[in-house]
Amino acid sequence: MTRDPIGMALAMMNRLAANPLLDRFGLRTATEKTAYHGTRIGFRTLALAGREFKRVSNWLPRKRLPGKPAPILFDLTLDEDQQMIVDSLQRLARDTLRPAAAGADEAGAMPADVFDTTTELGLALYAVPAEFGGVAETQSPVTSVLIAEQLAWGDMGLAVALLAPFSVAQAITRWGTGEQQSRYLPAFCEPEPPVATIAMDEPRALFDPLTLSTRADTTPNGYRLNGQKNGVILGAQSDLMLVSASLNGRPRLFIIESGTPGLICEADPAMGLRAAQPATITLKDVNVLTDALLGDDNFDYQAFLDMGALLRCGLAIGTAQAVVDYVIPYCNEREAFGEPISHRQSVAFMISNLAIETESMRMLTWRAASRAETNQTFHREACLARLLCNEKAMEIGTNGVQLLGGHGFVKEHPVERWYRDLRSVATHTGGAHA
């Protein structure tokens, strides 16, 4: 029998309540308190998926956002719009995301009020062209990266959940047909936009998004999909999903609405990103119509992956910067052997290296994004940025915990969460598109 999202949540609660470990480690009271507290102060989680998208009869012609003209000079300053977005998202990250992060991680759920507060900022508007109700006039991967960076400074789990719908809007804007754009994009500009996500990763080692096990077979009026996706951000909450599958040996994306028969969603909690409620999606003879295939023959899957890599790098940079900003005051205040531990070179040099590598990640990512934004080739640059982030993000995460010692290992400080979240930089491909 297909387990629907409500059944799934009940099953999870059941498993948790029966878990003997809770008693053995004296965690039951704490967990119950969290659950109680959650309901008491209104830790409202996201509503479960169920929105419908009507086909549009008079759809607008396909809109492609132009790139920006390439500036003449090397320049690291942000333009006025970028600075404004960065400032407002910094406030959001500091005042809303950071305070909600520990609770959301503990509960393994995205608090609805965080989602609503962010929605009020109109994030998705930056992804959608004016014709469909948004404000986007050009492609802006640099702005996307800056957005990811600021949000992930607040919390990577919340950030990736907030960015998944934004990413879907970006992808439909960039690759969708006129019909697909007319049908889905206006919804992202409404006061209550849909929750959406990209299902890409598959549960096996050495997963390569170019070689998909999930396959789509042609049927008389569309396609039939079979396969399994995991690590799907907000899998159970999403009204809309972009699912990658191999069609005639070539990877493509399919737009699948929640509630489509054959779509089975199960919670798939992981080491980190717990607020993003990762799920496993099993596709069992999922039939979709022809117009579910994202884009046409001009669809560029590699560019799609590269755009995802950029946003993933943005997330990595934001959390890495959070680590740097946290360990500096900590190591200045923490004393050992009669002086602040930051007076010791072994500690101070680690901090220097955290800052150097965070800035390295940022420079590589910014360059790739600025090339993408000005219509220059950026595959090489995106691959190099992603590879560097894969390597350095975890180094920064583990050294962040190390600098706090035992305090880094306990949940009183956020660095253990950042450690878990930063591991995902090198493991996940889905959910993101700049």
Place this chain on the structure above:
Amino acid sequence: MYLEIPKKFSPIVNQARQVAQEVFRPISRKYDRAEHAYPKELDMFASIMDGMNDGAPDGGAGAGKLARSGGNGAPGNRNGTNMKTVLGLTELCWGDVGLALSIPRQGLGNSAIAAVANEEQLARLGDTWAAMAITEPGAGSDSAAIRTTAREDGDHYVINGEKIYVTAGERANAVVVWASLDRNKGKAAIKSFVVEKGTPGMTLERLEKKLGIRASDTAAIRFENCRVPKENLLGDPEISVNKGFAGAMQTFDNTRPVVAGMAIGVARAALERTRQIIAESGIDLDYHTQTWTQPAVSRELQLLEAELEAARLLTLKAAWMADNGLPNSKEASMAKAKAGRVGNTITLRCVELCGSLGYGETELIEKWARDSKILDIFEGTQQIQLLIIARRLLGKSSAELK
């Protein structure tokens, strides 16, 4: 935001590249073997370099032009001399680090003169080829601990002491010497003096035999009652606790990105050559999203390339900040730290990846691996850079974070 090299620098980058390729590379091995022989090929080329500088509409490039460009001219974003010099030196060091260090009139002493000299000194000494003498047998990274003294005597200062590791110390026309006016007054009393070649009391003790950059001469110089005219003291002769030494150290904020650029040049040379050699063996070197299923050598080369790109962009950032008059001490040290270490790591790994071919003298890769080491040492070692960065990040003084 835009992180590409502006087109206006294409001519100088191309010129430097041509020099590297057509002048340096063909004689690179020759002067690596003939350590201490003067590369006479450089004279002709130095005048070309001077011509390039004098004719440049926006202030030229090179060691003697650094820093002066920042903070003047029209408001708005600037890409100026600091960036141009970094780019030029990167290309030249793609050719040969030792030869690049031996280009007449491009010494570190020229940067010091540019940074602290007054107008009269700049006019008089600006075109001199000046080496820099800071290090002593008993004082390396701790440059405040130098023992060389300068005693006032009428219209002269009398210098006594011993200096080592003076790059281009034999070939340059003058040496900028760091000496203390009063050893009881600490680092505030340290001043720099221009000592011209042939001044009595200045003796070239020896030239060092080295691991790398053998084309560049590294001198040990002794000063024994060496009298220099008073007007050769660079900057302010007053001993001021507030400035002085810090001012002298500021030279490094401008030269560190250039040394970082040098490391990037030699590392890029090694990486390019290694990619060519590995590609000949038929291995797929394309960039992929999933790198773990590629051959180990492909992934490693991509990672080295990413590290090199990181060093390059950090360096451009530091130079860009200097061009725009922004304080860049931390960023200059970040660039130098990153470029110094990845330059060394890359060249050494390239030798390894190319095996006995990389290790042998048929290729230049083993030479680049020897040359790169110095770039993580001079102009402040890796450890000194990390110290500077940490003090800035943590808000610590040198007394607190030693």
